[in-house]
Amino acid sequence: LQENASALRQALDARPDAASAALRQTLHTLADGVLRDDAEALLAQGFAALASAPAEERLSEAQRELAQRLKTDETPMSLEQWRARQQQDAPHEQRLARIDRHIAELQLLQGEASAQAFLERLARAEAEQRPERRNLLLDSLVLDLAQAAREHQQQRQRLEHLQDLASEVAALGAAEHAELLQRAAACQPDSDPQQLAELTERCNAILTAHLQQQAALARRQAVLQGLASLGYEVREGMATAWAQTGRVVLRKPATPGYGLEVGGTADNGRLQLRAVALNANRDSQRDRDIETLWCGEFQRLQALLAAQGGELSVERALGVGEVALKEIGEEEQREMGVARQRGL
Template sequence: MSGPKVVRIVTREEILAICEGHLRRLEQAFERWQAQATRIGEVSAAEVAVTRARHDSLRQLLQDDQLLALQKEVPEEIAFLARDLAEREERAVDKAARVRQSRRNLHDNAATLLRALETATSPADPSLVDALRAIAAGSAHADADAVVARGFAQLAPANPVDTLSDTQRALADALQVEHARPGRWIAEDHAAREPRLDRIDQHIARLQTLHGDASAEPFLRRLEAIERDPADPRRNMLLDSLVVDLAATAADWQARRERIATLRTLAAEAETLLGTSGTELSAQVAACLAAPDPNLAQVEALVQKYTDAIAQELHRRAAIARRRAVLEGLASLGYEVREGMETAWADAGSVVLRKATTPGYGVEVGGRAETGRLQVRPVSLTDTRDPTRDRDIETIWCGEFTRLRSILADRGSELTIEKALAIGEVPLKVIEFDDSDGSEATRSSTRNSS
C-alpha cells in the first residue's frame, strides 16, 4: 500500500533522550538511597560501593549502545532502590521502637520494685531507691538494667528457687523475670500489658527515625501527660485518640516526604534539560524547600510545573529530531531538501519535496511532529499532467517508502505505519508548489486526508 499513510516515528535522538532521563533519575534515586540509609545507620560502605559499581555498569549500556536494555534495566533498578530503602527504614524504625519499649519496661519494672521495697522487711539501700525512682520517672540512666537487677536481688532470698513466697513469685512475674534466672529482664514480653502503647511507640519511632525528633514532640508531651495519671478515667479514650492522631500524622509526613523527593528529582532533571529557561522555576523550588515546613500545596504546584515544562521541552526536541530525520532520509533518496524546510514544516504543518527523476510530482510530509504521528503521500505538482502516470508514481513511492524505513532503521530510528491506503484507492492529491521553501501555496479541491 503506497497511497496516503499515517506513520509514527521514534528517532534515535528521542531514544537517547529517554535513556539519559532514566540515568538522571537513577542518579537521584541513588543519592537519596545513600543519604537516607546512611542517616539511619542501615547501610555499610561496602554496600554503597557494590551499588555504585552496579550503576556504573548500567551507565555503560549507553556507551555500548544497548539502549533497549538500558530502558528496561534502569527503571527496574530505581524501583529496587525504593523497595530496598523502605526495608532499611522499617528495620531502623523497628529498632527504635524496641528501644522505646525496652525503656518503658525498665520504667515499669523500676516502679514495681519501688512499691515492693517500700513494704520489704529489711530497709533498702537509699542510693538504690534513688536510682530506681529516677528510672521510674523516665530519667536516663547508664546502668538502668543493672540497677533494676540489684533491686530484685535485694528482694530475693539466698535460694530463690526453694524459698520464694507466693507474693514474691507474683512480683517476679509482674517484673517479667525468669524464675530460673532472676537477673535477666525480658523486655520483649510486654505486649499483654498495654498493646496500644506498643503501637504508640512504633508510630513515635517512625516519626523520629524518618522525619526528625521535632515531628514527634507534640505526641511525646501528650503521652507523658497520659502516663502521669494512670488512674484517669479518660485514659483509654486518650490513648485511642493518640494512636489515631499518630497514624494520621505519620501518613501525612510520609506523603510530604515522597512529594518533596519527587520535586527534587524533577528539579535535577530540569536543570539539565531546561538550562537558563528554567532559572525562575528553580528559584521557586529553592525558596520552597528552604522553608522548615514546606507547604505541600506549593510542592504539588511546583511538581506539576516541572512535569509540564520537562514534557514540553522533550516534545520540542523530539519534534525537531523527527522532522530532521525524515528530511534527511528523503534527501538520501534523492529528494531536494533545502535550508529552511524544517522551519517551514513547523510553521505550515507540512512541506513538499521534489525529485529530479520524477518531474511534476513530489512527496508531501506533514503532521504535528510533537506527537510522533506524521502523514506522507505522493502528490502532483500540477493540474496539467497525464493522470495515467499517477499509479506509476504511487508504485515508485511504494519502493521508496520501504527504503526510507530501512535508512531510518540503520540510523537508529523507527518508522511504523499506523494507517495506509492502497495504490489508486484515492485520487492523487494536486497542490501548487511554492518553490522557495517547499511549502504548499494552495491546495486543489481533490484533497484527501488519511
C-alpha cells in the same frame, strides 16, 4: 527480685517467729543477688508467712512503715498478683520508650516546637492515676506520634521529588519556566502539601511535553533521513520547518518537475506522504509513472525505518491514478522555502 527479697528479709527478721530459719536464709541469699529458679515461689512463701503472722503482736514504728511499703492494699499480694503487676509495668515502659524515640525524632527533624504539644500530652498521661486510663492515653499518643512521623517523611519525599523535577525543568533553559522554578525553590518541608502537588504536576506536564516534542522531532528526522537515502533533497532545518508549517515538499533531481509532500503531525505518529507536481506545464501522462515510482519507494522507506527500530504503517492508501496529482504552485513553493530558511 533482689529488691523485693531484701525488703521481705527485713520484715521477717523483725518477726523471727513468722518464718523458718531456712526460709529467712534463702531470702538472704536472694537479697545478696544469688539467682534461683524458684525465686518467685520463695518470695510468695515469704509474703504468705508474713501475712499469716499473729496480729496481736505489737509492731514498732519502723516495722509498721516497712510493712506499709510491702503491701499495696489491705489484702496480701499473691504470687499471681505479683506476676500480673510485673507484666503491667513492662508494656508501660515499652510505651514510654516508643514515645521518647518518636519525640526525639520530631525534635531532630522538625525542631523543638513540633514536639511541644506531644510533650504536654505525655505529661497529662503520666499524671493519670488510673492505669487503664493512663495506658489508653499513652497508646493514643504513640499512634499520633507515628502518624506525625509518617506524614513528615512523606512531605520530605514530596519535596525531594519536586526538587528533582525542577532541576530537570531548569536544564531545559526555557525562560518561561522561571516563575515556576522560583516557587519550587522557595518550598520547605513545612510547605502546604497542596502547593507541592500543584508545582509537581506543572513540572511533570512540562517534562512530558518536552519528551513528546523530542520524540516527534526524532520521528521527523528519521523519515527525512530515509527519504534522503532514496535520493530526495533534504536540507538542514527541514525537520523544524515541518514542525512549524505542518508539511514540507522534497524535490528529487532524478524526477524534475515532481516532488514529495510530507505532512501530518509526527507527535501522534500519523504522517501523510504523497507525490506532487511542481509545475503546471508538464506532461500529465508522466503523473501515473511518478505515482508508481513512489509506491516502490515507500516500501523501501518502510524497510529503512524498520531497520532503525521505527515503523511506518499504512492507514489509508489511494491507488495509482485514483485522484489527480496535487500541484504545488510557485507562490506556495516560495512560502515553503521561506519556512525552510527560518528553520535553518
